[in-house]
Amino acid sequence: MERRSFLLGTSVDGVLGGYGHVNDADIIGSEVFLKTLLQERLVNRGTNQHLVALDCGSGVGRITKNLLIRYFNEVDLVEPVAQFLDAARENLASTGSETHKAANFFCVPLQWCIGHLTDDDFVSFFNRAKGCLKPGGFFVLKENLAKKGFVLDKEDRSITRSDPYFKQLFRRCGLHLFQTKDQKGLPRELFAVKMYALTVDTPPKVHKTKSKTHGNRPHIIK
Numbered sequence: 001m002e003r004r005s006f007l008l009g010t011s012v013d014g015v016l017g018g019y020g021h022v023n024d025a026d027i028i029g030s031e032v033f034l035k036t037l038l039q040e041r042l043v044n045r046g047t048n049q050h051l052v053a054l055d056c057g058s059g060v061g062r063i064t065k066n067l068l069i070r071y072f073n074e075v076d077l078v079e080p081v082a083q084f085l086d087a088a089r090e091n092l093a094s095t096g097s098e099t100h101k102a103a104n105f106f107c108v109p110l111q112w113c114i115g116h117l118t119d120d121d122f123v124s125f126f127n128r129a130k131g132c133l134k135p136g137g138f139f140v141l142k143e144n145l146a147k148k149g150f151v152l153d154k155e156d157r158s159i160t161r162s163d164p165y166f167k168q169l170f171r172r173c174g175l176h177l178f179q180t181k182d183q184k185g186l187p188r189e190l191f192a193v194k195m196y197a198l199t200v201d202t203p204p205k206v207h208k209t210k211s212k213t214h215g216n217r218p219h220i221i222k
């Protein structure tokens with residue numbers, strides 16, 4: 001497992017710590033996840049709604065440019081490194097349209113980047129943020145995962161939590177796990193990455209017993 005310094009330059013390779021080649025796999029993984037969410041959470045996949053997103057820790061705008069701008073009418077970017085945000089502005093200048101655009105560029109640090117939050121601050125943040133979600137809205141977290149417990153990075157003072165650790169925190173926040181997916185295609189030496197979609201409303205009950213009708217339907221024999 002390795003985490004490299006972010007500040008290698010104002011490029012995609014730079015913000016991915018020298019792992020620019022994972023961009024395609026990362027974007028495809030996020031897009032599949034996002035599409036399912038929009039389909040399942042919003043009426044008509046949100047096509048009749050004005051959708052907005054906040055790209056937190058946007059770097060040079062990689063995710064907004066390659067993904068978010070195609071699905072959201074407005075994307076705001078938050079990034080504390082001015083050079084990154086300037087590069088994002090430049091990268092996004094000719095991307096999008098009147099109805100799908102990068103709207104605001106905020107050069108400020110967030111106080112709640114997950115890997116730098118204590119458990120109590122994590123819970124406190126989501127408890128406040130929950131109140132700002134529109135009906136049908138959701139949080140998406142795409143995070144590095146420790147195999148178990150947590151891993152402390154003494155260099156950047158961040159914590160990488162395990163999947164059960166995150167789930168325990170989500171429960172403390174009163175958030176429901178609407179959907180989750182593993183990121184595929186990352187180099188083996190990196191942390192595993194998982195996507196979580198979190199909602200405030202209770203998910204519909206999943207009935208685990210197979211209905212007779214379903215059991216009798218034709219299906220592929222594996």
Ligand SMILES: C[S@@+](CC[C@H](N)C(=O)[O-])C[C@H]1O[C@@H](n2cnc3c(N)ncnc32)[C@H](O)[C@@H]1O
Nearest residue numbers: 015057058059062063079080081084109110113
């Ligand atoms: C690994 S880079 C990822 C950039 C971008 N999300 C991407 O995937 O291309 C992490 C980004 O988070 C930003 N960052 C670090 N601390 C932050 C904070 N407190 N608030 C907002 N962004 C932060 C860094 O400057 C950097 O651009």
